[in-house]
Amino acid sequence: MNEPGAIPAAAPLLSVRxxxxxxxxxxxxxRRPSSEWVKAVDNVNFDIAQGETLGLVGESGCGKTTTARCALRAIDPTAGEVFFRLPDGRxxxxxxxxxxxxxxxxxxxxMIFQDPVSSLNPRMTVRDIVGEPLVIHGLARGDELETRVAEVLARVGLKPEHRTRYPHAFSGGQRQRIGIAxxxxxxxxxxxxxxxxxALDVSVQAQVLDLLKELQREFRLTYLFVAHNLDVVRNFCDRVAVMRKGRIVELAPTPQIxxxxxxxxxxxxxxxxxxxDPDVKMNFNVGEELAKLDAAE
Amino acid sequence: MATPASTNDGSAGTLSPWALIGRRFAHHRLAVASLYLLAVLYALALGAEFFAPYPRQWRDLTRAYCPPQLPQFSLRHGLHVPAMRAFVDPLTFKKSYIEDEGAPVKLGFFVKGAPYVFWGLLTWDRHFFGVKNTAAQRPDGRPVTFYFLGADKYGEDIFSRLIYGSRISLSVGLVSIAVTFLLGVTIGGISGYVGGATDTFIQRGIEVINAFPQIPLWLAFGAVLPADWSPLSTYFAITLVLSLLGWTGLARVVRGKILSLREEDYATAARLLGASHTRILFRHLLPGFASHIIVVLTMSVPAMILGETSLSFLQLGLRPPIVSWGVMLQDCLSIQTVENYPWLLMPVVMIVLTVLCFNFLGDGLRDAADPYSTR
Structure with missing residues (x-):
């Protein structure tokens, strides 16, 4: 990677301004007039290059998820631009x-969701859930749909016969694999x-992260990885953006951060x-230090 | 909840939610019994011409207020009822009937009777149950009669009229439910899905509708209905009146459910996949509470049936010659009549039976509605 926080050399895949x-x-x-505003996301800028993984970390309520959802237009941003490069170059x-x-x-x-329980419709079979994108975009139907669903299920480590089951029959890790599929x-x-x-326990977490890495290599995927677990971010991301109170306070390659x-x-x-490491002292004064930081601003 | 089938590895998770609902429903004995009883009632209504011993217009004025005749069985006469002789009290002029031991009226199944056209398709003259030898005559030269549940003031057979009346009384619930469903799901769905000012507007509207006093409103509607409308038009006007007031409850349920479900991640996921609003609403949100809709609808059928009955009883709804349970109850407006001829209250028994059945059915469905809850 180049300069910390700088725009990657090639034209970025996603560019948030x-x-x-x-x-x-x-x-x-x-009448409930609104006189005040909560700035959940406030003037956030970042770029992601093709094939890169950008981590977005910060404490709870700092606006990571809102940023990610705005970038996807799951919610409408108040202001700003989200430039996305389509495969055809536009x-x-x-x-x-x-x-x-x-x-x-x-x-x-x-998007892959945090909660593997609520992100899968309990009334639909795995076949319907995984095949729905193809149906919505008219990309496949009938036997072809069936084969592609079976293929992708096999790719994420599930069995093709799982297709007829409902989400409640799966464990948390398996459900997350369905979401990935x-x-x-x-x-x-x-x-x-x-x-x-x-939302997964540690061993399953490692398996799912391995799967995401394999898929990234195979399909040249680009990830925007929202997390609060710094260990996961350290192993998984190329660059990390640290968010606090709706702003990015630091953006740098992972080793440097x-x-x-x-x-x-x-x-x-x-x-x-x-x-x-038992010799490394843990910081128990986080609250105090954060308060000092607030006072300094 | 580990049922034997779900612990079995081969079939794990293959039961659809509807199959699970069916299983749980089967455990509710009373609801299952009610379902069968309702099926019988509706079958009777569908095949009214066949099941009713007498045609709709049949009457024998000389037999007014004939009491119910319970069929008896003897080896000599087979299934029969004793013949009745009219007797007028010389002091009170009260008409009563005494059994005439002489010539019993023989009864049978699948007997030949008055011909009828069944659903406009085939002409037939067989009736499920009735007088065996219709050519037999009473001493006064009229054909013999058989009143299973008694006769009304015109000598009409109450049992036949109950069956014909069930056609109107049982279907009025279903037709109103269809209209209620359309209005409730559409308006409630829009209210919950769009939200904001639209939601507020619709909810306040519902409150205004609910605040209307019902009986005066019915009186107004009844007064508005032209007297020269055909029975069919009146019937549809009544169903419309009933459902125009009844949709608000369903709309609220739908709105509440959609408000909670649209925030689920799978609704967001569907939106991010590019699904249209219609697809999200009908493919993702509605199936999540389709069972609740069915329960609410089942529970509101009795209200519709009772509504029709009250309207007709108050002579605001259907009028003779239409036969419905409410119209039949118009004969019971005077306490003397009811005291002297209590069998005129038979429609009440049918109404209570039907309403109870629908309530039990709704109970069973509600218990079965959520297949993932434990019990």
């Missing part, structure tokens, strides 16, 4: 597209993983991670 998402704070009373602004223009672009941008069946170029492994954090907040965040 000045992204903002403000929520109104409704006051009391009948660049579109996801933040500005109309609903009709957005649909063909959805093929290339997918749904995300990759259309061969997208960008996948946003919204805390994709944080962990070896030489520049921002005070990043240092506090890193010091809060328990180390397996």
């Amino acid at each position: 000045g992204l903002c998402k403000h929520f109104p704070v409704l006051s009391r009373g009948f 660049v579109v602004d996801l933040a500005r597209l109309s609903a009709g223009e957005l649909k063909p672009v959805r093929r290339h941008v997918q 749904r995300a990759i069946i259309m061969r997208p170029s960008l996948i946003v993983c919204d805390e994709a492994t944080s 962990f070896a030489a954090p520049q921002h005070a907040y990043t240092r506090i965040l890193l010091s809060a991670v328990p180390s397996p």
